[in-house]
Amino acid sequence: MANLILDSVTKIFDGQPAVDAVSLDIEQGEFVALLGPSGCGKTTMLRMLAGFEAVSGGSIHLNGQTLAADGVHVPPEARRMGMVFQSYALWPHMSVLQNVAYPLKLQKLSEGERQRRIDEALAAVQLAHLADRAPKDLSGGQRQRVALARCLVTEPDVVLLDEPLANLDRHLRASMEETFREFHRRTGATMIYVTHDQSEAMSLASKIAVMNRGQLEQWSSPQDLYARPRSEWVAGFIGQGGVASVGGIAPGFEIGPEALATGLSAEQGARTPVLIRPQDVRVGVPGVSAEVIASIYRGAHYELKLRLACGAELMAFHDQPLAMADRTCLHISRGWSLEPTR
Template sequence: MALLELHQLEKAYDDSHVPAVRALTLHIARGEFVTLLGPSGCGKTTTLRMIAGFVKPTGGLIRLDGQVLANAANGACVPPEARGMGMVFQSYAVWPHMTVAANVAYPLKLRRTPRAEIDRRVDAMLELVGLGGFAKRFPSQLSGGQQQRVALARALIAEPRVLLLDEPLSNLDAQLREAMRGELIDLHRRTGVTIVYVTHDQAEALAMSDRVVIMQQGAALQIGTPAEVYHRPTQRFIAEFIGAANMLPCQVSGWSAGMAQIALPGVDAPIHAAHALDRTPDKPLLVVRPEQVRLHEAGAGWLDGTVLRRQFLGEAHEVSIETAHGVLRAKAGAIDAPPRGAYVGITWETGWLVAG
């Protein structure tokens, strides 16, 4: 059974015509790490704040472990402090006048936990987040990543039933953000806590989550594992939002449940694409990821093109190739990528078909 259930959840703020969140249904299992991913303004924070209890839904229902937390139908709404949630925000707001230990101890103090138990649990929690030697320091004496770990420790020490994280890494520089990603994955594994994570960073979502909810204008467009939303996007928006994608307008010449036969004008080759469609869309689009593109001698591929640009990425090159079907991006080797001006042949591994 799901630990946290959102059913047809909706929030329409008083002063706006379109709801910030609409018809959002999502079941989250105990111990799961689920990420809400979408562009700015798509309703991620609003959803998280409804789960936390700071925002009252205007439609639908939230249940935790079978117990109703909010029900728009009868106005029921359990206050935040009675929900057993932990929340960490983008601006991590650790108290500057308190030591690390005092910051982390705060939730237990509020609950009048005995002193000896507080000390024991704070020590254990600081070890868990890798801040063993930092108890007596003040936040100003810590790096951004360390401060963020204090905020996480403070949320975790109360043993929340669900941990809600709203872009907790966005204030950190790129390198630290990547390091913290790994630490969050480890922390999730060690504690087994259920996490709802909010980000607009697709790399973060793919790297950490058990499942990802792709949101656009308040609605969930696709819910799936990182591999599913990356390899089997259900819509053009998702294919373009996650990872890099070449989009080729095409025709479908043959059709079966799992595979479509693709016709590209001027191309005489048997091209196939996998899909999750139940009928031929009006404007079929073939999605080909840059890493699926294979480069050959000119004339030896399905189509030919001229290299417009070559960017060195360290572990590989990204090559942009001008073709009769638009500019295609390809990943090529760090050493053997064709130079600008080269005329090359192009094929790819099985593409993916979406509606345009």
């Protein structure tokens, strides 16, 4: 049985659905990312999970207990969930230790149990040596780790993270990603991580819920999302690549080189959008004719943008630059046929 169940969860603001009948079964200990562009409903979903927003429809269940449904709303403090905010939300007049200890004030714990939890939380985020520092004396990454320790100290069943790396620079984001991985490994907690950054979601999560305009577009592993996206929209949002219209192909299948070459040149009949990733395109190998429309140096390789005779634009990686308007040929080893965008 799933640890956390969302059944047709809906939230309506001013007559418009911000979250539209989203259902997910999240197993205990999973690291789940809610991924999508700004305004897609992912933060509203997180706030309903936390209990900060009531559901307009559907229900939320944790370990067999109904947290939210028609006529049911368990308050945030009774949900055994911890939340880490984008803004850190630390008390500036308190030390690191005092910030971490604060959530335990309302819990009736022995002094020994209280100290054990504080020590373990600080150790988990490697901040024990900074316990007496004030937040103003910490880096952005250290402040985010304090917020994580403050969440951990309550020993929640579910940890909710609302774009926790959005305010950090690239170097600190990479460091904090490793902190989150280690935090998840050590605690075994179920983690729900909201982000608009697909690289964060792909590198951290075991399952990803891709959301768009309040709806769930796809619910899958990062590997499956990348290799087998359901729709054109998901294909464009996850990873790099191009979409070509191919004849004689049904949605939801891997397409080999011969069928691709035949379908790309077909002039009549029903056509299906097919995702082609850069690593599946070899430049300078006999196959499909293309024109170079951009060549960008990326360090390890050149990133080429190529236009096929049918008008589709693909991306490829190459070890040499090609000039604009050069003609070349491509061997496309595979593609994945998509459902049209709704």
